Amino acid sequence: MADRRSTISMTPSVNTSRSAAGPAEVLAALQLLLQVEYLQSTLYSRAKAATGLVPATDEAVYNTLADHSEQQLLLITEAITTRTALPAPSPIFDFTVKGAFPGFAFAAGQYPAFQMLSQVVEDLGVRAYLGQLATLASDKSALNTAVAIFTVKGRNASEVRRLRGKLGWITNNGRDDLPVSLQPVYDGEENVQQGTVNVASLAGDFGGNAGATQAFDEPLTSAQLSAILTLFVA
């Protein structure tokens, strides 16, 4: 073992970073995240206003999600206005997701579909933020705003998944029982190459390849995210 009393000096072992993003790129990233926040907060605020959708046992959870998404939407909106830009307006959403959830209208008896929608928008949120962090890195205030929201997305995703009897984490690129049109939300989650390390090779006694994919979430590119968002827009 190395002498722990000495301090450490070493060279970075990973690839050099891409060139820093400018203010325009930072704003574009925030606007994209704003679309995700509109999607989530609209889903939860409409559920909260609906009668008989969420059972009383789960109301505290979904009220928390409605409250969080409202505040996260506000913080991203402020991050945009602080940088003297105009937040893009909210789209009109189609929560049947182009017919993937036929007839979904926040009605009594549609709780299973609503729970599936919660799962997909939260997993999407985690991967959306992860995909924008590199761009936000040039603006530390924006970066801090994003990471503080980002890990709460991870918490929320785990809760809504577990509430419907699924694991709190994503295995391989599995979408569980969600409609096939939502597979792009999960594609890429099967990655096991993390920097210079193939983490599946470390996972023999720890869940194998499945465990290796669960242990890391994966980013979506802006193009992937934009394409997925169009599925939710009327």
Next chain:
Amino acid sequence: MRIELGSLSELHAVGTRRDFLRLIGLGGALVLLPSFVTACSSDDVTGLPASGEPFVIDFSAGDPAVLQLAFVLEQLEADFYGRVVAAFARSNFTTTEQTLLTDIRNHEAIHRGFLASTLGPSAAFEVTPAYSGLPFTDRARVLAFAKQVEDLGIAMYNGAAQYVANTNTMILLAKIAAVEGRHASAIGDLLTPRTNSFAPTPFDNLARPATVGAALQPVLVEKIGFVNLPPIFLDGPNGNG
């Protein structure tokens, strides 16, 4: 949530095996009746907090310093959940909870292995967790400890992101942080099901390295220290880093 310094050690009513023996009036006499061993789980004690060698993280090294801090956290988490899983036969966790905690153990062991490989043998310094008699068979105590460690890990990753120069490295750490968020949620929900305990606040905390170190010290045998810390820490939305 606030970062409560020393809160990890305060979880333990009885500090150490030595304290426990003193408390029950045995002093150094080794008359370990089986019930006493069970009571304090002192056979799991690996050492007193801050009794070991100094362990210094030098931020002049840049990104590797952040990776080293993350490696300390992940070693603690992997070791802790490993002990929890090893104690299942004697503990009061349901089989569903055992499956969940085994998954978390797997993830943390993979995180530990990833950081060890990324740092390389010359920089991946091993640390020894100090549990101060934590009973690994006790559901409530284990979950309370797990919640503290998961929340601390999240605050560490979120607070350190601003110091990572290489964006590829920052993303790799964030990929882990997201899954720590998923863990913290599950642990919180086991403690207080179907409340807001999975995510008590809309924004997670960002903690500066010194705050993380102070919170870690009560559960580390080594004396953790930092040199050449960046002069500026930019707070997150909660303003408490």
